[in-house]
Amino acid sequence: MSTAQGPVLSARALNRALIHRQLLAQRSTLSPAQAITHLVGLQAQAPNPPYIGLWTRLADFAVEDLAALVRERKVVRIALMRSTIHLVTDDDCLALRPLLAEMLARTVKGQFGRQVAGLDTDEIAKLGTELAEARTLTFAELGALMAERWAGYDANALAQTVRNLVPLVQVPPRGLWGHSGQAAHTTAERWLGRGLDTNASIDTYVRRYLAAFGPASVKDMQKWSGLTRLREAFTRLGPALRTYRDETGTVLYDLDGTRLPDPAEELPARYLPEFDNILLSHADRERIMAPEYRPRVFTSNGIIRATFLIDGFVRGLWRIDRVKEAATLVVQPFAPLARRDVAELTEEGERLLSFAASEAGRRDIRFEPVG
Template sequence: MTPRTRSRPARVLTQRALNRALLERQWLLRRAKRSAPEAIEHLVGLQAQSPNPPYYGLWTRLEGFRQEELATLLLERQVVRIVLMRGTIHLVTADDARRLRPLVQPMMERTLLAHATYGRSIAGLDLDALVAAGRALVEEEPRTMTELGALLAERWPDRDPNSLAQTLRGFAPLVQVPPRGIWGVGGQTRCTTLESWLGRPLDSSMSLEDLVLRYLAAFGPATAQDVQTWSGLTRLSETLEGLRPRLRTFRDEQGRELFDLPDAPRPDPDTPAPVRFLPEFDNVLVSHDDRTRVISDEDRKRIATRNGMVPGGLLVDGFFRGVWKLRQSRGTATLLIEPYKRLSAQERAAVEEEGKQLLDFAAADAKARDLQFARLK
């Protein structure tokens, strides 16, 4: 009889148990007394298609976080905005950017070449020459994608300028430089290479095993498909098999095998969870294949849009209960909350209290602050 057949059946983790484990590891059961760099590294970055979501993401997780803390980190080049997991913009520490980009680079190139528009536009092109020319241009000075495409098209006039710029973005690690990402400051998105911005080369010391372990620390317990959904990488089942002796395994209520770090926190499923406002694109809502540990399939479809936007999410008792948006006009800041399910009087009061704190954080200079609930549809 093999050791596998003699082993006990894997413990089943309920949906609520998975929810509380995720919230604990995401620092959403209580605000952590930690610094912004510590949070950004622990979370393996924050998704950051827009400038402000990372600020909200840190505010909802950290005790006493202020906007200037993250703005300073960006200006001092301790954190950067760069395309990483899933081919999306993430805010990560400078060291993580150097370590993570080599791991996702094959995915970046594969996705670019398979793109219906970009792949066709650059077919037959000398990619090494394009990357060398593009690097020289953005390292000379940070440039917008439009500027970059136009300059590259001077050398390759028979090619689509945007495809040329996007190809460089896929094949070279471009960072978005400030003022992009600075709270309250506008400006175009300008890019240069990570190596030029930091004055240091990429770091290939991180392994796929390291990446998977860090994912589990921030998002586990999880299936192999969950890790692949978060990272955009494939064939990670093999990586998890290699890690199996170092991990614990469980089953979810559907019988799927879950992997986890042996000593990672798995709180009691009845642990109270406070109201939390998640920002747009928060990885809590997009980093599992099966996301029912935090959002129902029905609500997931409801918030889905063609352009991939993920609205700000409202968590009540740890689960997605609606969306929110902040509007500012003529000195007035209004927090609009749209519940997807009816809130009890106690839940509504807790949402209002947390919402007032969100307004204080996001609109401290507003002459008037208002909180409104949309009617259930």
């Protein structure tokens, strides 16, 4: 594998590859579980976005298709990549958590280390595990119980330390469409009835990351995962990878033998949910979003707003406003849209409303400038 040479890929070529691998060029016939596996999970700070994320990617997707997987413990919600909540399959939960353990421990130390300074983190993890396996607990409940042992220490800091040191999954009804309220937790081992996969290999996830997000650089995968020092794994894969360069000269890797789509291909309009991983999984995001749009999408309080794609690129925001029995899809372009784009967004928006606001007695679509 040579990293010195390789064809140059334009931002548009990288965009087409990403859109296809993210199942957005045309709706896929994969099952929800297969799609979640292919995508290596869906970011899931809030319960509803993963449902929208699958709806926009899959043919004939229904809310119950994912809700059933959550209830049957075939997919779980757990802190993984970048120390954020992801919805992943049971197998990926048990394999990824050990691979990300060092990063998760480092992250919580940076955020809450001062509040728990002087305490033995192994003891924190041990007690947290015992408590979460005895019964499901909210973080408020877990923190209060931990503070009984370590009086005078911040209860939330204790609970968040457990969150990153112990594989805690959020149990239903958290993760079900339309359900709110505080998340309750237990350990992944207790919930799934199996132990962590300590034999999992980062090489496997390099290949899977590239299958879902490539071609990509080492820094891109590090941005997606939160891990560092991944170059060794890319080098180790050797002949299994081929190399490209982007227009700045950065070396990109891909699975050898994977064909790239035609950069000239036209792509359909798509609505993406809040926190969609397609916007969060590369160090250089120009393959999906112009830099000047980032401040409008990434808010100061950590929200990644719902966006829409025109011809594969982020071109604006959307939300659904609800008043009594009415639901209005508000579409906010960043710049004027062609008439054809408005028509396509309207047609796709009607499908979105039928899915996300099926109970509404009246459904409307309104285009307005970004506020």
